[in-house]
Amino acid sequence: NAGVMQNPRHLVRRRGQEARLRCSPMKGHSHVYWYRQLPEEGLKFMVYLQKENIIDESGMPKERFSAEFPKEGPSILRIQQVVRGDSAAYFCASSPPLRASTDTQYFGPGTRLTVL
Amino acid sequence: AQSVTQLDSQVPVFEEAPVELRCNYSSSVSVYLFWYVQYPNQGLQLLLKYLSGSTLVESINGFEAEFNKSQTSFHLRKPSVHISDTAEYFCAVSDHRRGSNYKLTFGKGTLLTVNP
Numbered sequence: 001n002a003g004v005m006q007n008p009r010h011l012v013r014r015r016g017q018e019a020r021l022r023c024s025p026m027k028g029h030s031h032v033y034w035y036r037q038l039p040e041e042g043l044k045f046m047v048y049l050q051k052e053n054i055i056d057e058s059g060m061p062k063e064r065f066s067a068e069f070p071k072e073g074p075s076i077l078r079i080q081q082v083v084r085g086d087s088a089a090y091f092c093a094s095s096p097p098l099r100a101s102t103d104t105q106y107f108g109p110g111t112r113l114t115v116l
Numbered sequence: 117a118q119s120v121t122q123l124d125s126q127v128p129v130f131e132e133a134p135v136e137l138r139c140n141y142s143s144s145v146s147v148y149l150f151w152y153v154q155y156p157n158q159g160l161q162l163l164l165k166y167l168s169g170s171t172l173v174e175s176i177n178g179f180e181a182e183f184n185k186s187q188t189s190f191h192l193r194k195p196s197v198h199i200s201d202t203a204e205y206f207c208a209v210s211d212h213r214r215g216s217n218y219k220l221t222f223g224k225g226t227l228l229t230v231n232p
Contacts, residue, residue: 004159033218042120042206042222043160056219091160095218105220107152107160 002027004094004108005074012114013082021077021111025094032075033105034067037089049075082115089113118143118209122223130231131199137192137226139181139207148217149190150208151181154225160206166190177201202230 005024013019025032031050035043036059046059049069060067064082069075079086089112093105121140129135141147148167152160164175171183181192190207207223 006159031218033220035220035222037222040224042122042224043208043220045219045221048218059219093160104162104165105218106162109157109159 004092004106006090006092006108006111008111009109010112010114012116014116015083016081019079019082019086019113019115021079021090021092021113023075023077023092023094023108025075025092026106029094029096029106031095031097032069033093033095034075034077035091035093037091037110039088043091046077079113082113084115087113087115118147118211118221120207120209120221120223122207122226124226125224126227126229128229128231129197132196134195135193135197135201135228137205137207137228139190139192139223141188141190141207141209143188143209143211146212147209148212149181149183150210150220151175151179151190151192152206152208152222154204154206156203163192163205197228197230199230199232201228203228 033048034046037043047067048056064080066078089110091110093107095105119142123138150165151163153163154160164173166183174180179194204225204227206225208220210217210220
């Protein structure tokens with residue numbers, strides 16, 4: 001059973017460009033979470049999605065960031081007009097439908113975004 | 117809101133020595149507690165978790181952690197480490213309430229380096 005896949009693993013963008021980060025959840029998982037790890041910090045929750053629905057985006061910056069999880073295909077985290085402060089590691093996690101709050105989130109290896 | 121403090125950013129030890137990685141948290145509500153491990157170039161993997169019941173939880177590879185509510189701690193211990201335990205370890209908490217228990221809050225991580 002393949003784990004959570006993220007690509008690309010490393011992404012370099014110049015200021016003002018767009019960054020697209022992809023996440024394919026584990027087989028059978030319908031819930032996806034995105035986390036961001038800024039330098040010298042712990043992972044911070046960004047957004048929780050189910051197929052075609054954003055459940056909780058309370059951790060997303062208000063501008064330039066968006067996320068989707070379409071019916072078919074991977075989840076996408078999109079950052080428009082990137083700035084140097086967006087440089088971070090972005091982790092995706094997935095889980096099966098929540099049951100009594102005990103489900104574990106399975107993490108991908110992360111995408112390291114560098115903005116020049 | 118919750119926060120997690122991992123006081124040691126790096127812990128070097130010799131093989132077969134005991135180790136303790138410290139984790140303290142703060143929260144206004146009851147929490148679930150987790151330890152994740154990240155090996156080089158891999159995603160975070162769940163090592164162990166505390167949800168309820170016995171305050172001492174164990175992993176399959178010899179690690180254990182004890183939930184101490186009065187000290188708001190969840191320190192990770194292993195009596196004898198191996199070279200293969202070299203990795204970054206993250207402590208995390210989540211709100212125990214349904215509807216928000218998926219939102220993990222992580223510490224900054226502790227890099228455990230086991231030397232021969």
